[in-house]
Amino acid sequence: MDIFLQQIINGLVQGSIYALVALGYTMVYGIMGLINFAHGEVVMIGTLVTITVAGSLIKAGMPVAVAGFAGLMAAVLVCMALGWALERVAYRPLRNAPRLTPLITAIGMSIVLQNLAMMIWGRNYLTFPALLPKMDFEFAGANFTMIQIIIVLVSAATMGGLLLLVYRTKLGMAMRATAQNPAVASLMGVNINRVIAAAFVIGSALGAVAGVMVGTYYEIAHYQMGFMLGLKAFTAAVLGGIGNLAGAMLGGILLGIIEALGAGYIGDLTGGFLGSHYQDIFAFVVLIVVLMFKPSGLFGEKTGDRA
Amino acid sequence: MNFGRFFRSTVGIGLTAAILLALPFVAATGGQAWVRILDFAILYVFLALGLNIVVGLAGLLDLGYIAFYAVGAYTWALLASPHFGLHWPIWAILPLGAGLACFAGVLLGSPTLKLRGDYLAIVTLGFGEIVRIFLNNLNAPINVTNGPQGITLIDPVSFGAFKFSGTTQIFGFALSGPQKYYFLLVALAILVIIINIRLQNSRIGRAWQAIREDEIAAKAIGINTRNLKLLAFAMGASFGGVAGGIFSAMQGFVSPESFSLLESIMILAMVVLGGMGHIPGVILGAVLLTVLPEVLRYGVGPLQMAMFGKMLVDPESLRMLVFGLALVLVMRFKPAGLWPSPERQRELKETGK
Amino acid sequence: MQAKLSVVALSVAAAFALSACGQKEEPKPAAAPVPAAKPELVVKLGHVAPMTGPQAHLGKDNENGAVLAIEELNAKGMEIGGAKVKFELINEDDQADPKQGSIVAQKLVDAKVNGVIGHLNSGTTIPASKLYADAGIPQISGSATNPKYTQQGFATAFRVMANDVQQGKSLGEFAVKQGVKTVAIVDDRTAYGQGLADEFRKAAEASGIKVVASEYTTDKATDFKAILTKIKSTKAELVFFGGMDAQGGPMAKQMKELGIKAKFLGGDGICTPEFMKLGGPATEGQFCSLPGMPLEKLAKGPEFREKFTKKFNAEIQLYAPYVYDAVMVMADSMKRADSVDPAKFLPAIGKTKYDGVTAMIEFDAVGDLKGGAISIYQYKGGKLEYVETLGGSTLEAVKADIKADVKEAVADVKDAAKAVAGAATAVGKEAVGDVKDAAKAATEAGKDAVKAGAEAVKNAADATKAAVEKK
Structure with a gap:
């Protein structure tokens, strides 16, 4: 039982990370129906900026808490600027282009950002400075750490904040209007360009937060770390029904737990025929099964044909 | 059909044939490596045209196309290598590989019939990964694919005693291995191009395009969308299977790392960059994306030396950077691709963009 | 139809012409062998x-x-x-x-x-x-x-x-020597990691070690908690990892976070400064192997x-x-x-x-390195510390080792070393292990001899005799 509990904790934390990244995908998708493939790279840049800023401040003798906060702020600012620039330069001109065009642009941007990061931060794996005091807990035979609790709390709080933003503020209303029908929204006096830019900036800020969380948790970073993470998070977003904030959160956590339990138990269940080498498959198999019965994800609204 | 047009197209075909014939020999003066790059370029033309049926004609966004290529490659590798001690002839393996890939296509197609757009993209992506992961892990409990170690010493293509590897003398010409593969690939590519053109203008092709433009309307006018979508997947997949078989034979070695997601994305980029659904565009896209990185590999380093007298940026990192930028810029300024089909261009003009 | 075909044809031509253009930018490879006339x-x-x-x-x-x-x-x-x-x-x-x-x-x-x-x-x-x-x-x-x-x-x-066979085998021998009874094996599903893990498994099972868990990850993964939790439930005494430092480091760290007390062992992929950097304090006391001898031990x-x-x-x-x-x-x-x-x-x-x-x-018939000794290291105090050299050694390699190390010694020491090697050869193939010890002793002795002179000869000879007698 303690092992089962431990696996649930593992999955919950991993899932919260997926969820945090997935929120960024879903935020952008919900408003303009665009898969921002480069979102994983934004997360990566967030992590690497934090390493540089926090690392050099700690070296300069600043207290870890201050340096960590400064690192986080720097990452958020850089990523917001990056998100804004991405939207302005790469995506806005393509708003009326054929469906696949922005997707290819996003892939191109993803390659560009990865290689830029490699030029700036080098090819080696970097260590993330320890920003939080190490605290280990034990509960019913399962081990967990301070940072794991923080990750779960932060992603829950982020989702809560986003829901408030979307449903309780004027900007949120404008966002929902744009998502419904951009043309009509603009007739109603909504500045679509500003709303979409805001979605990108907010999504990227979330990416920066996710990047700092990932960095603090695993304590390593690399210029290619964003790709797999982005892919998993995207899967999570689709699983939950892309465009739906709560769906992204639940999809992420579900995916994390499925992976952990799958890796932990599939070997015993199949008599050793399948093992943890199929860990990456579980996510996709569940996704396919869910989509077969609910073609727009667990919590997604029915979307029109956008292809 | 007037005489002028007929004359022009005849000359066009003749000219193309002459260039295609001469190309491997011209390229060989720069080294056999360039012939090999040409081989890969044509292989990708082949793949991109296969994917074009699915994405370009039927409008089904497929991010897992590499899976079919993998199925074809492994079919060849398993049936013509010392791994199982089998050495089947080409006329048995290639159709079988195409058939298996076709089956895989239907397998992927059937659960995804209801899905649209981005949902379809992520599911096909997942399917590609599933195939790769299985290939990587099927070495236990029964060793089928030899896992990550891959399969070595795969037989080259051969017709009877005529082998495609190594140099042979034909009519006084010395033909190297890559040059022979070049001609084989060109022959296959021409076949695929003809099939593509015939399909595009056939009843099936028009039905696909109707589905692409508006699935509900297509259904309403009596098109069997389910069967046609499956057919698109199956046809695209079979081309992938054939290409995979040739790849396997040409390389003499396959391992699962050749079939990563990035390859799927690359092929999709070729189709979209060139001009979706437009055969010349797709060919252009495939050739550009295979050759461009190689050109950059040679061009970037010496260019920097000439301009600044020293290496400012590592040419290898710059190469990928330029490649990424090229994707972004082409999409920015020619959103329908470098060489879009005339209809597509008209549509874009009408919407004012 | 015809017109369509010609468009296609032209596009093919254009595309290939383009590719041919690309070629021009390639610097022509310099004409290969320079004429012999040039100096x-x-x-x-x-x-x-x-x-x-x-x-x-x-x-x-x-x-x-x-x-x-x-x-x-x-x-x-x-x-x-x-x-x-x-x-x-x-x-x-x-x-x-x-x-x-x-x-x-x-x-x-x-x-x-x-x-x-x-x-x-x-x-x-x-x-x-x-x-x-x-x-x-x-x-x-x-x-x-x-x-x-x-x-x-x-x-x-x-x-x-x-090669991986030699290395995996030596790592297996090392696990046996450590008195390990149960082991969990993780590999990263790359050709390297899987090959190494398979050889390790063979060697370990052959010497009666029980493989209690076989888990897998990828060469891109950062989270290993799920498989480590499973390993924890099997209470393995040793975790063997076939893979690279970028995964090994974080894996060691996550083992510690989960409270797994088992030792961590891996091949040359985790014997790098990166491993220590990425694993932090969790790498303390863990083992890894490198082919050959440590640089410090080599002349x-x-x-x-x-x-x-x-x-x-x-x-x-x-x-x-x-x-x-x-x-x-x-x-x-x-x-x-x-x-x-x-x-x-x-x-x-x-x-x-x-x-x-x-x-x-020296190469064997297929082109593999003859002998192919494997050294085991342990991470101690932020440094890699040499533990021992194991496995794969043939008699020729032992001789070679001696020769390599004693080369700079005085002439009579060299002769003595040869004699030692000769004696070692006499013991025969069954005694490879012992001979190696003897040879090592001889080698050490040989090194001292550079300073100490001829006295060392006796030590070396004695060491060999002792070893032979032990056998």
Whole structure:
């Protein structure tokens, strides 16, 4: 039982990370129906900026808490600027282009950002400075750490904040209007360009937060770390029904737990025929099964044909 | 059909044939490596045209196309290598590989019939990964694919005693291995191009395009969308299977790392960059994306030396950077691709963009 | 229809014309062998490793090793066939991608290189080796450890490093020696990781160790908690990891977070500074192995490290000394054959007996390194500490070891060492282990002898006798 509990904790934390990244995908998708493939790279840049800023401040003798906060702020600012620039330069001109065009642009941007990061931060794996005091807990035979609790709390709080933003503020209303029908929204006096830019900036800020969380948790970073993470998070977003904030959160956590339990138990269940080498498959198999019965994800609204 | 047009197209075909014939020999003066790059370029033309049926004609966004290529490659590798001690002839393996890939296509197609757009993209992506992961892990409990170690010493293509590897003398010409593969690939590519053109203008092709433009309307006018979508997947997949078989034979070695997601994305980029659904565009896209990185590999380093007298940026990192930028810029300024089909261009003009 | 066809035809033509244009930008490979009339003979060596992608840091390290060797060779000035030789390195990036590997291999074949050093990964080395074999170009890899590389039957394929079979076996022996009863095996599903883990499993099971869990991850993963939790439930005493430092480091850390007390053991992939950097304090006390002997224990090791760090202002990552040796072996074979023509010096490579930085290099029939000793290290206080050298050693290698180490000793010590080796040979193959101990003692003694003189001879002889008697 303690092992089962431990696996649930593992999955919950991993899932919260997926969820945090997935929120960024879903935020952008919900408003303009665009898969921002480069979102994983934004997360990566967030992590690497934090390493540089926090690392050099700690070296300069600043207290870890201050340096960590400064690192986080720097990452958020850089990523917001990056998100804004991405939207302005790469995506806005393509708003009326054929469906696949922005997707290819996003892939191109993803390659560009990865290689830029490699030029700036080098090819080696970097260590993330320890920003939080190490605290280990034990509960019913399962081990967990301070940072794991923080990750779960932060992603829950982020989702809560986003829901408030979307449903309780004027900007949120404008966002929902744009998502419904951009043309009509603009007739109603909504500045679509500003709303979409805001979605990108907010999504990227979330990416920066996710990047700092990932960095603090695993304590390593690399210029290619964003790709797999982005892919998993995207899967999570689709699983939950892309465009739906709560769906992204639940999809992420579900995916994390499925992976952990799958890796932990599939070997015993199949008599050793399948093992943890199929860990990456579980996510996709569940996704396919869910989509077969609910073609727009667990919590997604029915979307029109956008292809 | 007037005489002028007929004359022009005849000359066009003749000219193309002459260039295609001469190309491997011209390229060989720069080294056999360039012939090999040409081989890969044509292989990708082949793949991109296969994917074009699915994405370009039927409008089904497929991010897992590499899976079919993998199925074809492994079919060849398993049936013509010392791994199982089998050495089947080409006329048995290639159709079988195409058939298996076709089956895989239907397998992927059937659960995804209801899905649209981005949902379809992520599911096909997942399917590609599933195939790769299985290939990587099927070495236990029964060793089928030899896992990550891959399969070595795969037989080259051969017709009877005529082998495609190594140099042979034909009519006084010395033909190297890559040059022979070049001609084989060109022959296959021409076949695929003809099939593509015939399909595009056939009843099936028009039905696909109707589905692409508006699935509900297509259904309403009596098109069997389910069967046609499956057919698109199956046809695209079979081309992938054939290409995979040739790849396997040409390389003499396959391992699962050749079939990563990035390859799927690359092929999709070729189709979209060139001009979706437009055969010349797709060919252009495939050739550009295979050759461009190689050109950059040679061009970037010496260019920097000439301009600044020293290496400012590592040419290898710059190469990928330029490649990424090229994707972004082409999409920015020619959103329908470098060489879009005339209809597509008209549509874009009408919407004012 | 016709018109349509012609459009297609033209597009094909245009596309290919474009590709042909691309070709013009390529600098024409210099006409291969420079006429013998010139006093300087240019020898081109190809070097291939991934310079982009996740393994780029290892690729750069390899390249540095090769650059160092080439510069030294050129500074020394070598004469072959009466002409002064200038070595030139042609670097290629295979992106660790097999397809790219065969393209750059073809490129090197076209450039008519005299020999190839590399590739780094087995996955690219194997397909490329066929091209080199067809062209008759000798290839020496300093890091491709997959046994398949040399087992394909190509006369041109060599490596100066113990292969995965040798390494996995030695690691298994080490686990037995540690008195481990149960072990969990994790591999990263790459050709390297899976090969190593399989050999380890065989060796461990053969000596009665119980494999209680077989888990898998990927070479891109960062989270291992799920599989580690499973391993925790099996209470394995040792976790063996077949994979690289980028996963090994975080894995060791996450083991600690989950409260797993088992020791961590891995191959050369985790015997790097990166492993320690990424694993932090969790790497303390963990074990890893490297082919050959530690640089510090080798006569030329410390000198090499100093040269390397001074030149590149970087730490040796992993394979640089092996790549350095690979270049040297290539040059040495050319010198012995007195020719830079691959057809002529290829047979000489097989007969190599070169006293390199990493080992006394000799090849067996298929081109694998003879002997192929494996050393085990432990991370202690932020440093890699040498534990012992194990496995694979044949009598010849023992002799070679002795010869390599005692070379600089005074003449009579050398004779004594030979006598020791002679005595060792007499014990026969069954006593390989004991002989090795004896030889080691003799070697140590030999080293002392440089200072202490002839006295050491007795010690060495005694040590051997003791060992023989023990047997």
